[in-house]
Amino acid sequence: MLKRLRFPIRYVPFAATVAVFIVAYAIGAISFKNFFTLRVFVNLFHDNAYLGIAAVGTGIVILSGGIDLSVGAVIAFTGMLVAKLTACGINTGLAILIALAVGILFGILQSTLIASFDLPPFLVTLGGMFLARGGSFIINEEALSILKNPVLDFIEDNLQLSLGNGVYLECIEVVYLIVLLCGIVFTQWTPLGRRIYAIGVNEQSALLMGVPVARTKIMAYGIAGFCSALAGIVFTVYLKSGNPLNCIGLEMDAIAAVVIGGILLTGGVGYLLGSLFGVLTLGLIQVLIMFQGNINSWWTRIIIGILVLLFIFMQNLITKLSDKKQ
Amino acid sequence: MDILRTTGISKSFGEVQALKDVDFSLEAGEIHALMGENGAGKSTLVKIITGVYQPTNGSIWFDGADRRLNSPQEAEQIGISTVYQEVNLLPDLSVTENICLGREPRKFGFIDWKAAKERARKALAKLEVDIDVSANLASYSIAIQQLVAIARSLDVECKLLILDEPTSSLDENETHQLFQIMRHLRDQGLAIIFITHFLDQVYEVCDRITILRDGCKVGTFRACDLPRVEMVSKMIGKSKEEIDSMGHRAPSSSEQALGPVILKAENLESRGVVGPLNFELHAGSQVGLAGLLGSGRTETANLLFGIASYDAGHLEINGKVANKLTWNPRKAVKARLALIAEDRKLTGVIPDLTVRENIILALQASKGAMNQIPRRQQDQIAEEYIRRLDIKTPSPEQLLKNLSGGNQQKVLIARWLATKPELIILDEPTRGIDIGAKAEIEALTDDLCKAGMSVVFISSELEEIVRDCQRVVVLRDRRQVGELAGTDVTMKNILKMIAG
């Protein structure tokens, strides 16, 4: 049999994501003087680290064929939790650990309901969203700022990597990159991660092939809960305060980033690395519009909408093409 | 040497007894065909062997020990694998993964993709398949996908391989390739249960044949000792003598004067599905479509009704050509066609709607949404058909899902009679319903004919066809193999044609 060297169709969405990012970046670099600098590039990571971490969790849930609407609310909740706990004099490290545990538990709770009673994930995570949002107001009705915190100050002052020219790689972007890397390794190189893909492609077939569907689902949402909690912590560190109104609607941005990253919303198709480019593209659009100055900020949403649409159409086309082959 | 023995296996679902006291044995190194018409119990037997169902009675002995299987996974662990007609793999994942999922080779806890690919390649090489294993499964033909499924089965220690209608979507070459592989595996000592509807294939590849009928085992035979006609007669449960003695009933009066042609098919064909077909349907006559399961009967019905599109030939209804690009069920309904399809649950029953709503549905659809049938009239229509077809329901407002199978079927017939069709296609209308209801439906189709309707009757029960139809179109392996009319319509003649 003759093996022809060709570009597999399943890499097309990912390639398109990268291409969109490069094109957008090139446009910026050509049009604006100070755009093609390390500072702008690093800032892109800095400003979107929390969204990126959330998108890793959302991506894993979507790959498993589910959806998680509670992301934004969980971010606000864990942020408030950390702020409150540190204000109460609890060790910052401990507070962070507690917040992470709460996030994981929250995800596991939601997915247990979904998996054991066959409930629609859309509604259950909607309930989770209400619960977490309400919960963050119960912790405190107004924003809580973290003023003097030796641990956070230490992190900020000492844990940064100079890249020269006064540009520093700070803790939160490093956390994001580590989470992303772990997510990619987990989904691509571990049997547990592959199970997530398997149930996302077809739950019934996966069950027949011996995949423990319920346990895998619970794991996926647990990871998403962890990511949301971590994003919440990062966001709190980033702003040095927790606010119960933080990140309203962030789950939709995360979903959009994941879709633009080439992951199929129905599950089972795509790469977590794509979510990086999805997040960066979203951030880049904002930066571009900021640089431009004349174009109004609402174009951001419209452009994101158009990008989402294009990616949905592309995925649809690819699905149809590979169906035809059969 | 036996590898599998089932003794006295029975299985009942509620009051329906699907299997009665079946003893079945299988030797290592043989290809064994499991034959039977619908409802014969072969899929139930397979599901018991693979652990999907647990038998009500009886025991399974496999590979040296008595077994109780509670799930397909357990069956797979002891070496029983199944490859289904619709490939139950994951199309969006790579071939490698489909073969290795759940037992990936690891290195330091992480998947060793290189080793996994190598293993997939080796597993496929055993089947003489050489493909790019890192490509998505969906990018290959069904035939390759089926081979991948077999490779996955062989990758675990497999001692018994069950192939459930693997050839139904393969072309001739692919089928032969599959057979070669099957023989090869047999020679290595694997036991294979092969389920198919194609008689030719049974004789081509199988060593022994077990025939089931109505949940009982008819017998196990060596393929070379069992002539085709005899096999078919055993499957449908009539002895040769019975068939010979059963003639055609006296030709009815309607036969002398054929009504106008309602439907005409000329070389009608859907490539790779069914055809070419050539027949005419006249008003006031009943035409039977005979053939075994999988011979293309349902496909023909779908073609006529516009569910599936045809790509060659010519279809004419009431003198008007049904355009192959635009012919669809809505147009068919407008042209006064009706189809009572085979898969009642999927294509007919709207479970959460009431009996009344189900009955008036097609009539309402043909009138359009804006032209609602007044409620009084709806009640009248519903009551009329409930009475006429003797539908057993506490009230017309009962939800259809709460009715028994036979009554659901009658509701669907009522749905289409309410549209006052000129041509009605009944695809296995008597399947899975009790004898009383069967007789009623037969009597009903007779009446419809007398009233000038044209009826196409599809049934596995040749007796019903011989009894009711003036003409019979016979299908085999998705091709029309002949047409019988008048006094030629006898069980014997039909059987001869079916067996080929």
Place this chain on the structure above:
Amino acid sequence: MNNSQSLNFIIGITALLVCVASTFISGRSQKFRHLRWPLVALSLLFLYNLIFKPTFFALEITDDGYLYGSLIDILNHSSKIALLATGMTLVIATGGVDISVGSIMAISGAVAATVIVSPYSSLILAVVLALLVSTFAGLWNGILVAACGIQPMVATLVLMVAGRGIAQLITDGTIITFHHPAFNAIGNGHLLGLPVPAWLAATIFLIALALTRTTSLGLFIETVGNNRTAARYAGIAARKIVWITYVFSGFCAGIAGLVVCSNIKCADANHAGLYLELDAILATVIGGTSMTGGRFYLSGSILGAILIQALSTVMYANDVNPAVIAVPKAILVIAVCLLQSDRFRSRIMALPVFRKFGGEPC
């Protein structure tokens, strides 16, 4: 106990009795069964207030001759959700979902406000144009779902994301405030003592009811949602049916957008109808329509909308921080999910306590 207190008490008891009575009636009738659980919840809410906060039931007649009080507030504010839920019910009945309605509301408000402050300021022009645009938005969703075959949630996500941007584009990024007595009446006016939004919601509900029940659209929608293949075999134009429901949903969202815009006398592209799509879906599911499609209950959805708003209003009345309302809402969502889950019901019924009664769960 003074006069007004006893009056409150009487109103409260009447409201409670009406609720309890309807609960019993709906429990017994085949046709209104789906209303039972929301009515139980509403009864409990009223009971709580009757005991702890009878002033909740205070009703006054203002000098202008219209009613005023918490109960009226519920009616007034639930109408937005009710409007959305009416359209959403039909969409969900076909087995779909429309998460773009909140954004469509923002677009509708933006269009109306732009017309109102423009030189061509006219009530009719504003309303007609806003409704045209939002109906077109629904049409867009319908095309993506029915013609392109994109999964409903994904298809409507596009407009959900882009919609607020489009609304801002229309308003040029500003919050347009205006004063236009006739237009303001849509969100703030009263008719026969009751707020106009409630009348609007009632009208749309009746129109939807008439459209689906005096024609066969309702039957077709349920058929498509219940068994799409069978609908095709019966000769129903399934695609067209699906498409119509999205158009109608867009139209309803347009009216809801007008109500909000007129109510706050400005067009706020960022916040108008924010997260209201979730409330609408919730109202629909509370009303007994299953997310998987099939049978739909418009009356249930309206009741669901009222219940959601009643929950908020009761919390307001009891001085709970409005944001904490999310918590009981969460409990409501999960409870509704569990009540509708066959698996949950069969597990609960298997418990020894319930086995004794042998009754049916729902």
